[in-house]
Amino acid sequence: MTDAGDRRNAAGTLLIVSAPSGAGKTTLVRGLLERDRELGLSVSFTTRAPRSGERHGVDYHFVGDGEFLERRDRGEFVEWAVVHGNYYGSSSTWLHDQTAAGRDIVLEIDWQGARQVRRCFPSAVGVFVLPPSVDELERRLRGRGTDSDAVIGQRLLAARSEMRHLAEFDYVIINNELSVALDDLQAVLRASRLRYARQKQRHPEYLESLEQD
Numbered sequence: 001m002t003d004a005g006d007r008r009n010a011a012g013t014l015l016i017v018s019a020p021s022g023a024g025k026t027t028l029v030r031g032l033l034e035r036d037r038e039l040g041l042s043v044s045f046t047t048r049a050p051r052s053g054e055r056h057g058v059d060y061h062f063v064g065d066g067e068f069l070e071r072r073d074r075g076e077f078v079e080w081a082v083v084h085g086n087y088y089g090s091s092s093t094w095l096h097d098q099t100a101a102g103r104d105i106v107l108e109i110d111w112q113g114a115r116q117v118r119r120c121f122p123s124a125v126g127v128f129v130l131p132p133s134v135d136e137l138e139r140r141l142r143g144r145g146t147d148s149d150a151v152i153g154q155r156l157l158a159a160r161s162e163m164r165h166l167a168e169f170d171y172v173i174i175n176n177e178l179s180v181a182l183d184d185l186q187a188v189l190r191a192s193r194l195r196y197a198r199q200k201q202r203h204p205e206y207l208e209s210l211e212q213d
Helices: 003-009 027-036 065-073 093-099 111-120 135-144 150-162 176-190 195-202 202-211
Strands: 013-018 039-041 076-081 086-091 104-108 125-130 171-174
Touching: 013 027, 013 111, 013 176, 027 039, 027 104, 027 176, 065 076, 065 086, 076 093, 076 111, 076 202, 093 104, 104 135, 104 176, 111 125, 125 176, 135 150, 171 176, 195 202
Parallel strands: 013 104, 013 125, 039 104, 125 171
Antiparallel strands: 076 086
């Protein structure tokens, strides 16, 4: 078993979860956080308005365009993107501090942001969540009851474009049944903690002694 000292000295896993709008990534990430108390959530900055039930500092850091652009120009974001007319970005300093301290962090972002993050965190694990079909994706988007037909149409076009970037990710999860998809996502996180580089950081003397025999 890994003791507290080993845990602090280990480099944490950065788990990137991406998906088109409506595929269920937010629900999956929340479920994973409930199952795994050692996992932390990267709270992104965004200029979009909060949805019903969303809380500042918990779901997102909700900021105006001016503040976001000032932070971007100061180099505070490891990634940023414009999605459906709104800015989104993730704090570079916070992610580096958390993973350097050995914490595992999940980052819920689009494929553009994932590409930028991997430049700074090449060992990050990327997961892309797919809906069972485009028809099902449309049904889910309409079921929200929050968007107009025009907005839904834009989201479906964007989804088709986003899904063309599947090959850039390490794992693909088809979210047909939520409980199964959540099991799959948890399995990816568990597997990432067993990678050679991670285990060597957590148990350096043991693994090095074996390699020298």
